[in-house]
Amino acid sequence: MHINLKALAAAVALVCSAAAQAEGAYVGGVFGVMKTDVSGVSGDSPLNAGIRAGYTWNSGWGVEAELTDSLVEGEFDSYWGDENYSFATMALYATYRSQGDIYFKGRLGYLREELYVDYFGEYSDSGTSAGIGAGFKLTEKVTFEAEYTIIEADVDYWSGSLVVRF
Numbered sequence: 001m002h003i004n005l006k007a008l009a010a011a012v013a014l015v016c017s018a019a020a021q022a023e024g025a026y027v028g029g030v031f032g033v034m035k036t037d038v039s040g041v042s043g044d045s046p047l048n049a050g051i052r053a054g055y056t057w058n059s060g061w062g063v064e065a066e067l068t069d070s071l072v073e074g075e076f077d078s079y080w081g082d083e084n085y086s087f088a089t090m091a092l093y094a095t096y097r098s099q100g101d102i103y104f105k106g107r108l109g110y111l112r113e114e115l116y117v118d119y120f121g122e123y124s125d126s127g128t129s130a131g132i133g134a135g136f137k138l139t140e141k142v143t144f145e146a147e148y149t150i151i152e153a154d155v156d157y158w159s160g161s162l163v164v165r166f
Contacts, residue, residue, distance in 0.1 A: 025166045027053045030068060032159025034087045034151070036076075043076030046086050052161060054095065062095045064107060068157075085117040089151065091129055101137040105145060106130075113151055125152065141165045 050068030133147030
């Protein structure tokens with residue numbers, strides 16, 4: 001097997017360059033309750049978990065992508081009996097984090113949601129999503145964030161996340 005040294009050197013330079021540019025990059029896990037508030041419907045809300053990744057510049061502004069899915073389905077009472085349902089979300093946000101060991105976070109973006117209800121099938125919707133929260137530095141590289149995100153008019157996501165910075 002012949003190794004092209006020029007190609008290897010170029011690959012190493014590319015990886016080193018990407019690592020240097022990823023100074024504000026982060027990845028984290030998120031977990032929370034997808035709280036639904038539909039008039040006349042009572043039951044349990046789904047528990048969602050997912051992953052988020054993003055980049056924050058020194059100014060505090062950044063971008064963030066997030067994917068979540070229900071780990072535990074929600075349940076509500078209907079005319080036909082107990083119905084199970086779950087949410088999956090995919091979102092892209094513009095973010096702002098204030099400076100400090102304890103900080104404020106805001107985000108605004110575009111979200112696509114998929115709702116699956118037993119016996120009724122799948123529904124999807126897309127639109128604007130916004131959230132607010134606070135973060136706390138646990139170490140120089142790891143933070144905990146607690147957030148409230150509006151998924152749509154009658155669905156809110158109360159979540160916590162651990163974020164690791166590169």
